[in-house]
Amino acid sequence: MREVTTFKGAYPQETYSEAMDTDRLLGAERPMFFVPGAGQQTLGSKAQKWTQWGPFLICDEFYGWYDEALDLRRTAVIGDWSPINKFNLTGPDVHAYVQYLQTRGDVKNIEIGQSMYTLMTREDGMLVHDPLITRTGEDSYRITPDQADKWLAHVAETGKFDVQIEDIRTKYALFSLQGPNSTKILNNATNEPWDDVKFSRFKISKIAGVELEINRQGFTGEVGYELMVDAADANTVLEHLVKVGKAHGIGWLGSYTSRLTRAEAGLVMLHFDYQCAFDGNPGILRRNQLDPAMSIVSPFELNLDYLVHLKREDDFVGKAALQKIMDNGGPAKRMKGLIWNPDDVAELFAAQFRDAPSPPPIRFPHPVYPEAHDIMHGGGHVGWATSVCYSPTLRRVFSYGRMNTDLCVAGNEVTINWGGRDGPTMPIRAEVVDTPFVSRKRSQ
16 A cells, blocks of 8 residues: 655655655555645545645545636636645856756846746757746746756756755645636735736745745736745645635636646646656656657747747757757647537537447546647648647637648648547547637736
């Protein structure tokens, strides 16, 4: 029986290291941890559905994905991102290291208390991760790339940078307060105004007497905030947020639902839309459910060109390779949105009640594991559909489509070849659209 540990303070580093040992990924002795805020989340969950994220157990669904997704867009919700990797970066070469590590502009231009969404690419230009980098002091940064610890060490070692990379994943809980009423809730919870705090800026505040960092950020497309709090105080903060938020219709956002809402907002996700290109972490590769040959991509294939600053005078990992891609005419494939034809989707579900064999129905709101489906046009394969979701807001099935660039024009029609590799398939028409699918409000 695998050991499951409840939270009583900061987890011992040696136990955490055992849990992160990918060679023991399936071992019965590999320890597991409930997230620090599990106590309050248990009280808020009717479904009591928990899932694994790395060595952590996190609430997957609180009271139904459908209502959780609508609550996010209508009122406000609390989500938990505590399991995501968090590293403090310090040392004599920290500025040069962070600059070389990422693809955007000069990190010294980031203000203390400001975050920057950026990319990390392999030497050949393929995407490793799309992390958030926050400047926490004059000579310190924090980076939040999920499962990229070996890549950070690799760049430091090969570049001969004198930096310290401190894993603080178990020391802090990270909560996400998102939705149109989130600012009102935060105003009341902290007894100070947050209306004028700019997107991607943080400041130190207090909730229920607990000091914490609050960042105007989010992964849902809505106005929202991420709260980083000492793990021992996680439940105290959650309890107060729920109490204050009742007057504003506060709800919860489970891990399962959050993968739908980020797709609505046009945000790509590791494993679901691309695969980490660095092969130094077998834990990532074992979890990958897609064909590695199609899921290792350049940033351009995900339409993340705006995060790649090739005109920088200094170098970064993968710069020369990315420049070569653009010099040769750009990527052969690009990502666009796809809205699946509702009549075809309805026919797929109707086929489940007939005697003739049919492909399986689409899982609502989205598949549990990453998957990709062939996109067809003109009788041939032209790309893959990923992050297939049903949106209660759009009342449509939608997905991303990474396909031949000549088809990436809004209004074009392609066909999804839905079904198993060895079983029946059904063609489902889809219209090419621009993303995001749900208008972003987070920076307003």
